[in-house]
Every structure is written in C-alpha cells, then in structure tokens.
Amino acid sequence: MKKVITVMIMVFSIVTLVGCGSATNNTPPAESSATDTATVQKTENRILKDSSDSSSENSTSDSGSKILVAYFSRAGENYNVGTVEKGNTQIMAEMIAEETGGTLFKVETVTPYPSSYDECTDVAKQEQNDNARPELKEAVDDFDDYDTIILGFPIWWGDMPMAMYTFLESYDFSGKTVLPFNTHEGSGEAGTTGKIQSALPQATALEGLAVQGKTAQEDRNDTMTTIQKWLSQNEIN
Numbered sequence: 001m002k003k004v005i006t007v008m009i010m011v012f013s014i015v016t017l018v019g020c021g022s023a024t025n026n027t028p029p030a031e032s033s034a035t036d037t038a039t040v041q042k043t044e045n046r047i048l049k050d051s052s053d054s055s056s057e058n059s060t061s062d063s064g065s066k067i068l069v070a071y072f073s074r075a076g077e078n079y080n081v082g083t084v085e086k087g088n089t090q091i092m093a094e095m096i097a098e099e100t101g102g103t104l105f106k107v108e109t110v111t112p113y114p115s116s117y118d119e120c121t122d123v124a125k126q127e128q129n130d131n132a133r134p135e136l137k138e139a140v141d142d143f144d145d146y147d148t149i150i151l152g153f154p155i156w157w158g159d160m161p162m163a164m165y166t167f168l169e170s171y172d173f174s175g176k177t178v179l180p181f182n183t184h185e186g187s188g189e190a191g192t193t194g195k196i197q198s199a200l201p202q203a204t205a206l207e208g209l210a211v212q213g214k215t216a217q218e219d220r221n222d223t224m225t226t227i228q229k230w231l232s233q234n235e236i237n
C-alpha cells in the first residue's frame with residue numbers, strides 16, 4: 001500500500017512539474033468526482049472526412065468515414081478500482097465502437113503486463129526509461145482502408161504506454177485523422193495529443209477525451225453520455 005501511494009505521488013508530482021496535466025484534471029483521485037473528471041476537452045474538433053470506401057458497412061460512420069477503434073487496456077489490479085475483469089479503457093473503447101460502428105482492435109503485447117498493480121508500474125517505468133517498443137501480438141487487417149483512427153489508452157507515468165508508440169510506428173498514418181481518448185486517475189490528457197501529433201506528423205491528431213478510469217469502470221451511464229456528446233461534437237455520429 002505504501003508503495004502504491006508512493007507511486008501515485010510520484011506520478012502526480014511528475015505531471016505537475018512538467019505541466020502535462022490540465023489544471024482541472026490535476027486533482028488527486030481522492031478529490032475527483034465522476035462528473036468533474038469525465039470532461040470533453042475540446043468542443044470544436046471536427047471530422048469532416050469523406051470516403052468513397054463503403055466496403056464495410058459496420059465501420060463506416062454517418063459522415064462516410066471508415067473508423068478503427070484501436071485501444072490498449074489492462075485488466076487485473078489497478079489504482080482506485082480494485083481488481084477488474086475488463087480494463088477501464090476497454091470499457092470505453094467498446095462503447096465507442098458500439099456508437100460509431102467502428103472496428104474494434106485491441107493493442108496487445110507479446111509479453112503480457114503483470115496483473116499486480118505494483119509490478120506493472122515497475123515494468124511500465126522501466127519501459128519508459130528505456131524508450132522501449134514492446135512487440136505487439138497482432139496487426140490490424142487492411143489498415144489503409146481506415147480514414148479515422150480513434151485511439152484509446154490509459155495514462156501510464158504521465159504518457160501513453162510504450163506499446164502505443166509501437167502501434168503508431170507500425171502503420172502509415174498519412175492523411176488519417178486520429179482522435180485520442182484516455183482513462184487516467186488525475187493526469188487528464190497529459191499532453192498525449194501533442195505526443196501523438198509529433199509521432200505522426202503526416203496525420204491530423206485532434207485533441208481528445210479524458211475520463212477518469214474509476215468513472216469508466218463504475219459509472220457507465222455517465223461515461224456513455226460523455227462519449228455520445230464527444231462523438232457528436234466531432235461529427236462522428
């Protein structure tokens with residue numbers, strides 16, 4: 001327990017020091033509420049992509065854009081939610097796929113992460129220090145067919161899990177629109193939109209949605225309402 005608290009204090013100290021978290025989302029988890037952390041971060045995002053490709057009815061939005069919902073998420077013991085069967089980000093990814101008709105793809109590493117929270121934080125920190133690119137299990141079929149990539153991940157040590165960098169570097173994102181969402185326990189968006197845009201200069205990364213993991217896990221109606229609002233603001237639905 002002492003280690004958990006130490007880790008989270010370090011996390012929030014790092015985020016505060018480097019200024020990655022937004023002021024409103026930088027509240028320690030104990031003071032966060034379901035409504036104040038499930039925030040739509042930007043309202044003026046627009047996805048006006050058009051596509052003549054209608055080969056898959058299920059993954060084409062009303063705007064005509066073919067959508068991939070690619071996410072990383074970890075089940076097991078986690079901060080603030082106990083031990084869960086389904087990760088917080090996965091819950092959101094499934095809702096987003098359901099709402100958009102997008103194709104769901106889980107980013108999974110060949111070597112799974114420990115289900116113990118403490119052990120996982122150690123592995124994740126080491127990977128971040130090493131700037132690692134963990135090997136991924138599977139590839140997306142026909143990646144080129146998608147116009148819009150909705151990208152989901154938890155915040156790990158004030159950043160995306162390193163496996164997301166492997167994912168971003170595995171495909172040609174030229175001309176694609178990337179709409180990120182994340183779950184976190186206080187760091188908010190943590191500057192990840194900028195990091196995605198830097199990793200993908202040939203794509204357009206829009207500012208995304210940050211939801212507290214505990215809210216996604218335990219207040220699904222509220223989470224779904226937030227997602228619907230966000231998708232509508234981005235003209236996805």
Ligand SMILES: Cc1cc2nc3c(=O)[nH]c(=O)nc-3n(C[C@H](O)[C@H](O)[C@H](O)COP(=O)(O)O)c2cc1C
Pocket residue numbers: 011012072073074075078079086087088089090117120121122124125153154155156157158159183184185186187188212213214
């Ligand atoms: C390795 C690790 C590092 C984390 N680092 C942060 C962090 O820097 N900031 C934060 O707000 N939450 C942090 N968290 C909490 C997760 O972002 C949060 O629990 C998230 O909802 C987990 O999503 P998942 O269940 O989809 O994996 C961390 C969790 C883990 C396991």
